[in-house]
Amino acid sequence: MQVNAISINGLWFDYHGSEVLKDITCDIAAGDYVGVVGPNGSGKSTLVRCILGLNRPAAGSITLFGIPRDSFVDWRRIGYLPQGLQMLNPGFPATVREIVRLGRLSTKSFPKRFGRDDAIAVDKALELMAISDIGDKLIGELSGGLRQRTVLARALVNEPDLLILDEPTTALDPDTRENFYATLKDLNLNRKTTVLLVTHDSSTIGLYASRLLYLDKKIVFYGDFREFCESAEMTGFFGLQGQHLICRRH
Amino acid sequence: MIAALCSALGVFLVLRRLSLIGDGLAHVTFGSVALALLLRFQSVYTAIAAIPCVLLSAFGILKIAEKARIYGDAAIGIVSSLGIATGIMLASLAGGFNVDLFSYLFGNILAISSEELLVTAALSFTVLLTIALCYNDLLAITFDEELAATSGIKVARINSVLVSLTALTVVLAMKVVGIMLISALLILPATTALQLARGFKTAILLAVTLGIASVAGGIFISFLLNLPTGATIIFISFILFAASFLIRKLRSLG
Numbered sequence: 265m266q267v268n269a270i271s272i273n274g275l276w277f278d279y280h281g282s283e284v285l286k287d288i289t290c291d292i293a294a295g296d297y298v299g300v301v302g303p304n305g306s307g308k309s310t311l312v313r314c315i316l317g318l319n320r321p322a323a324g325s326i327t328l329f330g331i332p333r334d335s336f337v338d339w340r341r342i343g344y345l346p347q348g349l350q351m352l353n354p355g356f357p358a359t360v361r362e363i364v365r366l367g368r369l370s371t372k373s374f375p376k377r378f379g380r381d382d383a384i385a386v387d388k389a390l391e392l393m394a395i396s397d398i399g400d401k402l403i404g405e406l407s408g409g410l411r412q413r414t415v416l417a418r419a420l421v422n423e424p425d426l427l428i429l430d431e432p433t434t435a436l437d438p439d440t441r442e443n444f445y446a447t448l449k450d451l452n453l454n455r456k457t458t459v460l461l462v463t464h465d466s467s468t469i470g471l472y473a474s475r476l477l478y479l480d481k482k483i484v485f486y487g488d489f490r491e492f493c494e495s496a497e498m499t500g501f502f503g504l505q506g507q508h509l510i511c512r513r514h
Numbered sequence: 515m516i517a518a519l520c521s522a523l524g525v526f527l528v529l530r531r532l533s534l535i536g537d538g539l540a541h542v543t544f545g546s547v548a549l550a551l552l553l554r555f556q557s558v559y560t561a562i563a564a565i566p567c568v569l570l571s572a573f574g575i576l577k578i579a580e581k582a583r584i585y586g587d588a589a590i591g592i593v594s595s596l597g598i599a600t601g602i603m604l605a606s607l608a609g610g611f612n613v614d615l616f617s618y619l620f621g622n623i624l625a626i627s628s629e630e631l632l633v634t635a636a637l638s639f640t641v642l643l644t645i646a647l648c649y650n651d652l653l654a655i656t657f658d659e660e661l662a663a664t665s666g667i668k669v670a671r672i673n674s675v676l677v678s679l680t681a682l683t684v685v686l687a688m689k690v691v692g693i694m695l696i697s698a699l700l701i702l703p704a705t706t707a708l709q710l711a712r713g714f715k716t717a718i719l720l721a722v723t724l725g726i727a728s729v730a731g732g733i734f735i736s737f738l739l740n741l742p743t744g745a746t747i748i749f750i751s752f753i754l755f756a757a758s759f760l761i762r763k764l765r766s767l768g
Contacts, residue, residue, distance in 0.1 A: 276666055316664050339666040357708055357717040358528060366654045370665040376650045402712055418661070431688065 267330040269294045269426045269458040270315060275324030277310055284310045286482040288324070294425070297452045297459040299469035302479035304500075308462045309347055312430050315460075316344060329425070340438040343419030345412075347430040347462075350410065357379040360414045361399040364389055367421035389417040391393035408435030416444070416513065426458045427451070433465065438440065445472050466502070515692050517636040519683045521725030522645055524704030525717050526676060529656050532586055535677065537697035538594035538685040542571040544693050545600030547618045552597065552608045560618075561630060564685045565699065572677040593661065598765065614756050620693030621744030623635050641686075648675055653714055690729070691744035702751035703728060709758040724754055 268291045274357055275288040277492045285307045292298050309406070313319040315326055318331055326333040328340060348492050367389075368382045393413040398406065403414055419427060427448070433441045445446045449472055452458040463469055469476065476492050478485040485498055493511035502510065520536075527533055546567035550700040571593050579589040605615060615627050619691075626634075645652070651672045654662035663669050687696045703725035704717075711717035732747030739746075 313660075318659075318660050319710060330667075332680065337666060339664060342664065344664045347660070353529065353659070356657065357710055358653070358712045358714040359712070361580060362653070362714050363657065365655060366650070366661070367653055367665065369650055372650075375647045378650070400712075420636075441517075 266294055268292060268304055268327070268508060269296070269329060270460070271327045271330075271355070272315070273325045275311075275314060276322045276325065277307070277314055277319060277419075278322050279310075283481060285314070285321070288479075288484050290477065292458060293462060294329075294458050295456045297449075297454070297472065297474045298461070298477055299349075299473035299475070300460065300462045300477045300479060301464070301466040301469060302484075304425075304464075308360075308479055309464065312352075312428055312462055314430055316342075318488055324386045328404055340422040340455050341425045343367070343424035343427045345427075345429045345432050346436075352403070356402070356404045358403055359400050360395060360406070361386055361405070364417045364421055365416055367418040371422060385421050386421075389421040392420055394443070409437055409440055412436055413440070418471045419444040423455065424457065426460070428460045430462045431464065432461070433463070438447065448472065466506075467509045515635065515642075516683070516687050517611050517703070517725035517729035518722045519638055519679075520687055520696075520699040520717050521703035521707070521721035522642070523676075523720050524700040524702075525707065525714075526652050526656050526724075527680065528704045528708065530612060530676075531585055532590075532680075533701050534590050534594075534697060535572070535680055535722060536585060536684055536700035538575065538590035538597070539568050539572060539595040539681055540688065540693045540696040541601070542568050542597030543684055543688050543696075544619065545597040545604065547693070548601040548604035548608070551615055552604050557602055559595070561586055561633065561685055564688075565682065567679055568681040572681040573674065576673060576677060585732055586720055597661060617692075619693050620742060621688070621695065623690055623743045626689050630689065633641070637686055641682055644675065644679055648672060652676060658712050664665070678748055691747055692734075695744050697753060698748045699725065699729075702748070702755050706755040706758045709755070709762040 270292040272290050274284055274508055276283070277285040279367070288311065288491050298312065302308050310319055314321050315328070315333070328336045364386045365378055365382055368378060368385060369376055372470050387396070393416055395410065395413050395417060398410060403411060406414065412432065414435065416432065419429070433444060436444060445468070448459055449459070452459050459473075461469065461473065471488060473489075475483065475488050478498070485492060485495065485499065489511060493507065527535060540567045543564050546564040555563055559714070575586065575589045575593050578584065579586045580591060583714050588762055643660055648701050651662070653666060654667055655669055657671050659669050662672075681701075687699060691699050703721045705720035706724050707717045709722050726753040729747050729749045735741065735750070736743040736746040
C-alpha cells in the first residue's frame, strides 16, 4: 500500500481566539501535484505552516510519509519555500552557494560539516534553477527573482520527495515564472516529486496541477480538475468565466 | 581573545537584529557586580558570580519576548533597566559608587589579575569552540529561522546557545572595555566587516581581525597617549567602521 505524502485529520487552528482553520481533513498522495487556492486570509499559509510544524494546531493530527508530524525527523525528504523570503536583509553577507548549501544541513548530524557530495548537490541545484553563474554573488545584491530562484535551489538541493511552496512566483518575471512551472511539472512527472503549491494565481494553477484544494478556513473543494470543472458549486464560487479560465487545459 | 569572541558573535547578533542584547546584558552585569562588591567578593569571583545572573537574564530576554509576545528590543529594554536599577540600589546600600565599581563600568585592563586571565582564557576557548561547532546551525537560523526549522535544526536550542555565548562574552569583556562600552565591541567590528565582506565566513574572519586590531591598537595608543583604554578601543573601532563605509561607497560608485 502506498503511503500518503501528507495526511491531515480533523485539523483546527485558531489565532487570538479567531478560527483560521476549521476541521481540515485531506490526504495528499505521493506523486500528486496539488494547487492550494483561496481568498486572502483563507488560511492557506497557516495550513502549510501547520503541516511543517511551524504553527501548533489546536486540534487534529498530521502525518508526513506515514509518520506523525511531531516524530518526523527526515527533513531531507521535504523542500520548503516560505512566503516573502525575497524581502530579506539586503546587507546579508552570504553567497548564493552558501545559502543553497544550508539546505544540506537536514542530511547532517552533529558536528555538521560539508563535504564534496554537498558541493556536487549544490552545483546540481544551481544548474536546475539556471543560476550556476551567480553562485559566488551575495544574496542581498540580487533581484527579487534571482533571490527566489536561490531559495528554490535550496529547497531542491536534496532532491526532496515533497515540495511545499508558498506563493513561489510572486517575485518572478513572466518568462522565469513559465520556466519555474515547467521545472516543477518535470520534477512531478519524471522524479515523482509530490508538489503542494499555494498560490493566489488560481487562473494559472489549472495549467499545471493535477488536483485543486480550495480553502476558505475550511475545505470548500478538494479533488481533481475534472470534478472541479463539472462542479456547479464551484461555478458559484468562481463564476462561469473564472471556472472556465481555471479549466481551460482540462 | 575577547576581541575575537565579541566580533564573531557580533556578526550573528547584528544580522539577527539583536545588536543591543550586549548592552542589556552588560547592564545586568552592572547589577551583579554591585552585588558582588557589596558582599566583598574577590575580583575573580566577581566575574564568576556574574555568569549565572547574566545567563539567567539572557534566557529571560528570550522568554519575555516569546511569552509576552513583544519584540526582542522591548524585552532587552525590560531586562536592561532592571539590571541598572538593581545595580544602583545595591551601590546605594553599599554607601555609593567606589573605585572598584568604576573600573567595571568603564573598563580597566591593568586591573585584570592573573586568575581572571586564566578564567578568561578557559571561557574564551569554550565560546570559540562552540561557535566553530555550531557555525552552520547559527548561520541557518540567522538567515531564516523557519527555513532552519524545516531543515531539522532545533531553533530554540541554537537560540539558547547564541544568547548563552553572548552572556559569557559580556562577562568576559566587562573589565577590558567596561560595562558601558561592551555593546560597541559586539556591534562595531561586525558592522564594519558587513560593509566589506563577500561571504559569511569572510564576514566572521574579517570581523575577528578588525576586532583584534581595534583592541590591540586601542591598548597601544592608550598607553602611548595616556588615554582610557576602553574608550580608545571604541574610537579606533569607529574609525575603522567609517573607513569601511567609505570603501563600500567608493566600490559601489566604481
